[in-house]
Every structure is written in C-alpha cells, then in structure tokens.
Amino acid sequence: MSHPAPSTTRLFSHATAQAPGKVNLSLRVGTPRVDGYHPVASVYLAVSMLEEVTATPRQDGEITVTLSEQSSAFVDPDAIPVDSSNLAARAALRLREYLGRDPQTHGVHLEITKQVPVAGGMGGGSADAAAALLACAALWDAGLSRQTLAEIAAPLGADVPFAVMGGAAVGLGVGDELTPLLARHPVHLVLVPATTGLSTPQVYGLLDQLREEGGLPMPEADPEVDPQLVQALTSGDAEELALLLANDLQVPAATLVPELSEMLDVGLEEGALAGQVSGSGPTVMFLARSAEESFQLAARIEDRTGVAAVAVHGPVHGARVL
Ligand SMILES: C[C@](O)(CO)[C@H](O)COP(=O)(O)OP(=O)(O)OC[C@H]1O[C@@H](n2ccc(N)nc2=O)[C@H](O)[C@@H]1O
Numbered sequence: 530m531s532h533p534a535p536s537t538t539r540l541f542s543h544a545t546a547q548a549p550g551k552v553n554l555s556l557r558v559g560t561p562r563v564d565g566y567h568p569v570a571s572v573y574l575a576v577s578m579l580e581e582v583t584a585t586p587r588q589d590g591e592i593t594v595t596l597s598e599q600s601s602a603f604v605d606p607d608a609i610p611v612d613s614s615n616l617a618a619r620a621a622l623r624l625r626e627y628l629g630r631d632p633q634t635h636g637v638h639l640e641i642t643k644q645v646p647v648a649g650g651m652g653g654g655s656a657d658a659a660a661a662l663l664a665c666a667a668l669w670d671a672g673l674s675r676q677t678l679a680e681i682a683a684p685l686g687a688d689v690p691f692a693v694m695g696g697a698a699v700g701l702g703v704g705d706e707l708t709p710l711l712a713r714h715p716v717h718l719v720l721v722p723a724t725t726g727l728s729t730p731q732v733y734g735l736l737d738q739l740r741e742e743g744g745l746p747m748p749e750a751d752p753e754v755d756p757q758l759v760q761a762l763t764s765g766d767a768e769e770l771a772l773l774l775a776n777d778l779q780v781p782a783a784t785l786v787p788e789l790s791e792m793l794d795v796g797l798e799e800g801a802l803a804g805q806v807s808g809s810g811p812t813v814m815f816l817a818r819s820a821e822e823s824f825q826l827a828a829r830i831e832d833r834t835g836v837a838a839v840a841v842h843g844p845v846h847g848a849r850v851l
Pocket residue numbers: 553556565566567568569571650651652655685686687688689702703704729730733808809
C-alpha cells in the first residue's frame with residue numbers, strides 16, 4: 530500500500546486524538562475458521578470512557594510510546610508494552626508505511642492517557658490504536674477519510690475499525706465489517722472493571738472447548754444479529770434492550786473468573802435492568818433506565834462491594850482529533 534505525499538505539508542508541533550472504549554450489547558460467536566478467528570455477529574456501542582493519544586514528531590525516525598501519569602487507577606502500567614508491540618506504535622508504523630513517508634525522518638512519540646481497563650473486554654488497546662492513527666494522520670497531513678483509516682487499522686485487531694468509527698454498529702466477519710446504526714437515544718450503563726485482565730484468545734478457546742465437550746450447545750449456523758435488539762437500541766427502549774442483551778463469551782469468561790457471576794448478581798439485586806460481561810471480560814456492565822439511575826446504581830455497587838463502578842453512556846463519537 531502506498532499513498533502519494535501531499536504537495537504542501539502543514540507543520541504541527543503535536544496532535545492529540547481521543548477514541549472510545551466499547552461494549553458489545555450482543556456478541557454471538559460461531560465456530561472457529563481455519564485461521565483460528567471466529568465469525569461473530571456483534572452489536573457494538575462506543576461508550577464515554579475515552580483513550581487519548583498525543584503524537585509529537587521525532588526527527589530521528591523512531592516510534593516511541595509512554596504512558597501518561599494521568600491514566601486511570603483501573604490501568605496497571607505494567608500490563609502495557611511500551612515497545613514496538615504497543616498497538617498505538619503499530620498503528621503509527623502502518624500509517625507511515627501507507628503514506629510512504631521516510632522512516633529515517635518521520636518518527637513520532639506517542640503519549641497515551643488510558644481510562645479503559647487493560648485486557649478488560651472493552652477494546653482499550655484498539656482505542657489506543659485508533660487514537661494514534663488519527664493523531665498521526667493529523668501530524669503527517671494524511672488527508673485520508675475515516676473509512677480509509679478504519680481499513681488501514683483493521684489488521685491490528687478485530688475491534689480497531691469500530692474504535693475509529695464509533696457510535697453504534699453491527700459488526701460481522703471477525704467484528705470488522707461494520708454497518709453503522711442510527712441509535713439517537715442514549716444508553717446508560719454502569720461498568721465494573723476488574724483489576725486483572727483476561728486473555729481474549731483464552732476466552733474464545735474455552736468457548737470452543739465447552740462446546741466440543743457438550744457443556745454448551747454447538748451453534749447450528751453462522752451467527753446473526755437479533756433484529757429486535759437493533760430495534761430496541763435504535764428506538765431507545767431500555768426495558769426491551771435489557772431482555773435482549775447476549776454474550777456467548779460470558780460463560781467462558783465467568784468460568785475463568787467465578788467472581789463475575791457474583792458481581793452480576795449484585796448489580797441485579799441493586800436494581801440494574803440487566804447485567805452482562807463486556808466482550809471477552811472481565812469488565813461487567815449493567816443497564817440502567819436513565820443517567821440519574823446509572824449514577825445511583827454505580828454508588829450502590831461501590832458501597833456494597835468496595836469495588837469501583839463507573840456510570841457511562843453511549844453511543845459516543847469515534848476517534849477524533851481534538
Ligand atoms: C471479544 C471482542 O472484543 C468482541 O468485540 C473481539 O472479538 C476481540 O477483538 P480484538 O481484541 O481486537 O481481537 P484481536 O486482537 O484481533 O484478536 C485477539 C485474539 O482473539 C481471538 N479472536 C478475536 C476476534 C474474533 N472474531 N475471533 C477470535 O477468535 C483470536 O484468538 C485472536 O488471536
């Protein structure tokens with residue numbers, strides 16, 4: 530892939546971009562493909578828990594990463610690589626290659642401020658990649674559409690295109706084939722992040738194992754999105770949405786972390802409309818009727834368990850330059 534350099538290049542001293550974490554209101558998973566990935570039918574919702582990346586040019590061609598001290602208490606800095614394997618660094622490298630910029634002179638330093646828990650099932654690393662892509666695109670005056678940026682980002686992870694696009698969307702394929710949804714009514718949620726993460730491949734692997742052993746039913750067909758859930762989301766019917774939340778990864782995640790089931794019970798006892806593990810977990814999410822109820826629910830869960838709970842809403846915008 531290559532893209533011609535623009536004839537005039539604006540000079541930025543730095544550029545900052547934000548990208549959202551996500552939850553899956555519904556995540557249906559099929560049987561693994563030959564490449565090990567699973568076909569999914571996902572209903573993504575971008576939520577008001579944002580990652581921020583500031584990109585500053587480096588003339589020596591290096592792509593470097595640091596983690597800001599402003600990052601949230603949910604984030605264990607030791608769990609995040611700050612070498613070339615960091616998803617933000619990989620996004621910057623992919624964009625530089627796509628644009629055909631000189632690797633000797635077009636380096637960048639990326640400072641990441643994380644709010645989204647690491648390996649929490651909320652696509653935090655994917656949001657870092659999306660924010661880094663937008664920040665570097667601004668720095669290097671890339672002149673690319675959001676759609677093109679999402680395509681450049683897709684090989685970095687199944688959730689990365691959604692972090693670029695944001696809002697609410699159906700995700701097919703491995704989650705990267707997106708159809709935006711016109712969800713104009715806010716969904717109010719409470720998120721309970723865990724301090725330790727779960728490995729996404731391990732959770733998918735345990736789902737396969739449970740299905741093969743007969744502990745869970747084998748899916749009969751490729752996964753599909755429930756049109757009633759899409760209807761409930763687009764019409765803002767929280768009570769109906771509560772009945773239709775689904776996540777095939779919940780049983781394997783709760784098998785690996787049994788406390789998740791207890792946390793789900795606590796949220797329901799404290800008045801949540803519904804509760805579910807987010808993505809591959811271990812973050813747990815609860816649905817509330819309104820913003821006010823979400824704040825009250827978060828406070829009650831914190832009081833009862835001593836575990837931090839955060840009221841958020843969605844859909845929010847995808848990655849954008851500030
Ligand atoms: C659980 C979800 O967050 C739901 O949105 C995603 O499916 C995972 O997205 P992600 O973390 O961006 O995933 P990637 O970084 O692309 O993949 C990590 C690993 O998860 C597994 N994986 C991921 C996506 C998918 N559709 N099937 C899979 O089996 C694969 O073992 C893969 O090696």
